[in-house]
Amino acid sequence: MAKPNYSYEKRQRELxxxxxxxxKERRKSEGSAPGTPESGADQEAQPQDAPxxxxxPA
Structure with missing residues (x-):
């Protein structure tokens, strides 16, 4: 059985x-721009890829 590569897993978590x-910083900077809605909760609730x-059923 292969030994787990913990350093790879740690690096992936860090990335x-x-x-x-x-x-988060990008959303925060975009939200602070004038004329943009500050509520991003609706966008985070459902990902774009989700059906x-x-x-x-009736």
Whole structure:
């Protein structure tokens, strides 16, 4: 059985955290621009790639 590569996993977590922080800073800077809505909660609630929720069965 292969030995787990913990340094690779740690690096991936660090990269994900760095990307998330950059996205947050970018959204924050875009939201502070005049004339833009400051509420980004609606966009975060549903990702763009997700299909719309299915209607309940009748």
């Amino acid at each position: 994900a955290k760095k990307q998330k922080k950059q996205d 719309p929720p299915a209607p309940p």
